[in-house]
Amino acid sequence: MTDTRKRLSQILDTITDGILVVDHQGIVLYANHATERLLEREGIIGQTLAIPITTRNHEPQDINLIRRSGFAWAEMRSEPFDWEGTPAYVIGLRDITARKHTEIALQQSEALFQTLARLAPVGIFKTDLSGRYEYVNKRWREISGAHVADVSDEVWQQALFADDRQRVIQEWQHAILYRTAFSSQFRFQHANGPIRWVIGRAIPEYDKREQLLGYVGTITDITDIKRNEEHLRQAAAVFETTREGVMITDAHCIIQRVNRAFCEITGYSSEETVGQTPKLLRSGRHSHEFYTAMWSEISRSGHWQGEIWNRRKNGEIYPELLSISTVTNQAGEISNYVGVFADITKLKASEKELEFLAHHDPLTKLPNRMLLMSRLQHSLDTVKRKHDNGHQIAVLMLDLDRFKDVNDSFGHNAGDDLLQMVAERLRKRLRESDTICRLGGDEFVILLEELTQPESAARIAEDVINTLSESWTLSSGHEVRIGVSIGIALYPNHGTTAAELVQHADTALYQAKGDGRNCFKYFSEELTLAARERIKTEFHLRQALERGELSLFYQPQFRVTDGKIIGAEALIRWRTADGEMIPPLRFIPIAEETGLITVIGNWVIETTCSQGKEWLNAGLPPLRLAVNLSSKQFLHSDICEVIEKTLAKTGFPAHLLELELTESILMKREKEAIDILNRLHELGVHLAIDDFGTGYSSLAYLKSFPLDVLKIDKSFIEDIPRHSDDMEITATIIAMAKNLRMRVVAEGVESPEQMTFLQKHQCDLYQGYYSSPPLPAAEFAYFYAQHCTDKQA
Template sequence: MRHSPATMDSLLTKPAGPAIQQTVLLVGPQSDAPPGLLPLLHSLGAQSQHADSGERALEILVAEDIALVLADVALPGMDGYALTQWIRENSRTRHIPVILLSNGVWDAAAIARAYEAGAIDYLGRPVAEPVLSSKVAVLLELDGNRRRLRQAISHIDSTKAYYESMLNAAGEGVIGLDRDGHMRFANPAARLMLKVENDQLVGADYRMFYPFPAGDVPHWEHTPFFHTLRHGKETRIEETIFMRHDRTHFPVSLCVSRLAGNGDGLVIVFQDISQRKALEEALRRQAVTDPLTGLNNRSGFKSAFRIALDRARRARKSVALMFIDLDHFKRINDTLGHAAGDFLLAAVATSIRECVRSYDIVSRIGGDEFSVVLDELDDASSAAQIAGKILTALRCPFRLEDGMQVTISASIGIASFPECSDDVDMLMQAAGVAMYQAKSDGRNLYHFYMPEMNAKARHRLMLEQALRVAVEDDGFFLHYQPQVDIGTGRVVGYEALLRWDHDRIGSIAPSTFVPMLEETGLIIPMGQWVFSTGCRQRHAWNSMLPEQCSLSVNLSPRQFADKNLVPQIQRVLEANQLPPYQLEIELTESMLMSNTEHTRNLLRSLKDLGLKLSVDDFGTGYSSLAYLKQFALDALKIDKQFIDHLTTSSKDKAIARSIIQLGHNLGMQVIAEGVETADQVETLQQLGCDVVQGFYFGRPVPAGEVGRIPQAVAVGAQ
């Protein structure tokens, strides 16, 4: 039971015992004490103790009452970690907070070690005085509160026998019953909660406020009050029901005690817990509800899903679980902002809710991921109709708050009970696998789970894990393919191509692992490695290759968005003493289409470094050519798909001719990729192409084999 606020305040503001004294223990060289600490302690009314070693600190900790420890990690003998662990394991000192100080860098391992030892915080030198002041002041304030509370509790314990009745009665309702269950008295708080006047209450039966469950015969002997009277032991009930004079019920917690001394009766101290119950319910709802959409969150979804499965088992019905993932939602967030994204998510939630039955369970289980549990189905195939309805609804334009209309689509995976599994987690996994299959098959569609999908998903997971290991363990390598001037036959450049051979899977195609690098974000460190390794290799070839022979490196969309790209490239060039004109950056059309301030600034910065810029796979991505006149580009690379049928398809030949003429008219060099036959070379010569690259002139080879490639060939003779 809670105590009267006034009584508790008096106990806390007038504690027994001496005034609070706080001591901060500094462990380490005295000369290394953080500047400004001692004046701070003085201003806070605290004092300091110093120990130059961990062993000396232990002696002080055992002998004195310490409020806070500031300890160096590097100590003679027992280091700061060991000292902290001892403090935490000792029952006398385990409450003392410890801040560890270090002159070194707090890396992840050091931080983990500090927390495992039991440190409450860590700081690196030099310590910023505002940071130190804030942390020390807060910890001393908490220690002071703890000490004051301990004094107050001690004071309460020493006077408990005398003041117990007053403390119990002060803030709660108090009712006195005689041994037969008749009310002798009730304090004002009790009368207010029971909505009864004093003259109506005195002498009345206990049944005025204590209702029995429906159907039970009320007997005094069956109440907790009689139980206390008979056994003489205090009874506490955390939650039961009392009844007001108007017959309405409300929840209470209560304590029943026999009257002290020679009193022959009981005292009931109770508290209305309606507000507490309402708060608990609100917290429970908050714990299972997504605040943005009002739907179940992931926790609420799993709980509701389990209940639905149990109900379906009993009724021998089917249940279908849908996982719904919005396609390319990140683009909306990145382009229109998170406020627009949140507004759209709420609208999508409403749209999905309108597509299902009132008792189906709709949840938002992630950022742009929703789930639907279709309950009590006669046949799981009925889920297909609902899935199609949801896809159609989501394709309708959504109007945002600013009036803009946005069209989206979704990918849906469906798993059914009992066909797929009867386990919640397995069904969730199956629905997720089916959803990713829908994405892989083109998005804006739904898939039912099939066992072979799981094998495919497991293979992808295994491949992704192997990919992470390969990135960490330098499991990738570069091959280099020559680029030949079609007029002179001279090698004018090499393209660096990323390769990966897995010890069990074998050689893995870039078309497989490069998208995975993009999706996982590993393309950033991998891209940096390609730049560094390629530039170092080009510098090593200085004595072997002509000065103007360049190295071209592909840039990924994630690298293009990285704000640190330009300084990283500059550092790589400087570290390898590589002239900028010997490095060519290959971009995709999609990067150049986003004519943003970042794009303009990045391309300008790359050109200012002196790098060459080319457009890779030209003609395959976007129809707009406006970017060609906006940015200072050096070359266009004709995609291999236009070269494959160059000699047999008049359309491909016309496209290649148009790209070559367009590039030349804009002052750009044109490079043809994927050249494999002499007829293709001859046709490209006739069309005026500048540079060719492909198996006809050389396959990609390791760096060690580049020296064997002739640096000039007779193009017309091949």
């Protein structure tokens, strides 16, 4: 080694970086000590190293070296060099292994950060010192809804929900100003509508010198948590405020929790209940089999619902509607049982009341028609099943007589009061085994079972008649008397079904009322035939009105002294399309019951007035025409208005119209009758009382009523002169009427002897077959014209 090289080696050995001299084949010509330390090898001169050598200058490059302990990193520079006349390269090597390891660690850390940021379920962000965003991850953009490339202050602040924006910005600025941590709950409003709840957190980031670098933070989507919290809050509110009792147990039926309604219904506090079992509430009403079946259903379907009786803390037993459901965990195992129940005490009471009202009359509390038919059918089934021919069943149909008078005179409250007293009196007089039913109105039915003789029903009917005929004192203090008509149908003589027995009893009742009321009648086949005939007659009567089958006959009224015709009574007749003449006694009562009488009566009035006006226009002398009024027509329609309009329509003079009423009509509502009669009198019509002597025949009411004419019923005339009693009664009636300044008309005069008697006692008028039967309108006009001609001659 030359001195120059020696000196150069000494100098190069002092350098900390490695120095190599290699020829163009890579053979080491020189290496300093630093190179041997870097490669961890000695005596490398003359060896070939795998080090890249270029023929021109290059920027420094990093290379990886192999040494005994592993790899080493070096920064290499190479330059061409003349090594003692030999072309070579001088290579500088700087050991950068530590730096490289640091760089690799940083790269790995950055890669890990990017991976974690990409996969993180939370949004991650990083800011500078002033809080401006430098980085956000994908999740941050998804949560916030800010999908722009660069996230500025304006972008993220605009993404905030409007109601939260000012508060969150102030909190963020406060954290930056005072370099404190940031934590807040707020909402982001997505551009497409959804609102996301988040928890935002950020902490200051410092370097090794404790210099603030910025802030690193996260946003966590808590929308589902918030929603669940709201659901839980609502569920808790429902749990505590619902009016149904709720009980939650564990899988072993140990009570874990109860709500407020549970405590209110049972009387037990939550402290007294938790830790107990539902057996605490058992009433003792249900058998072991009941609970076994209940839990069997819960095990099978996971649910049971039904009515159950439980016991309150005070010992009271009450009914509840209970629903039990199972709750399972994620493994499908039962974790809880939930019982929800409602106290149905009031509902049960209402059901009981409704059940009672469905089968009972609300006024009298007696069984109604539905319950009657059920009990009657049960009795019939029992008798038929036992083949017991020794006992009979009786159905008694009752209808109160003169009940309507009580209603009309004292009001419906008085009528209801009377019905309740009748029901109570019947209860006391009859056996407990007997069924008393109210059908409605003033109709009652009595069901008598196990009668040994048909006469037993008659004896009970007589007892009922006597009982109800006693006086009644209403709550208003008024004393009234009523009667009762009873129809009786027996099983098996009068029917074998419930419907037949009730129908036949009703038919018998109708017969009892027709026979004078306040009596009883048994059903018979003749009554059934009569009832069917009445139904048929009613049907055809309605058709008769439409077909014009009704007509009026006129019976002349003669003056007793000289036989002159001064009036006529209009009498209705019905000739069917087949030519059959239906007598008034057959269809007038039916018209009364069905309400047709008002329509028919108004037709009679208008037809009579029209006919009278027609005769006047034809030149016949004026004639007073009498028309009968029914009770419904007189009391239940505005008869004054009807008369006034009819007279105006027909032009018939009012003083030539005479309205006839029976005593019973006037006595039904005396005060109202007087008012109506006075109004009719003001119209100018004449008023007559018909069939006098067959009803009340009271002198007091004759004085009160503004009557013009009194008509003696033909039942008193027909036996003159055979019966002296009738003669005396008739003479008395005539004298009484004269004293009251009333004209007297005798009906049904048929013999000279009767005429002689009437003349002797100065009766004013008469009518009857002695002089003329009722005549059709045309025949009457001819008869009247001839009569006037004969009188003038």
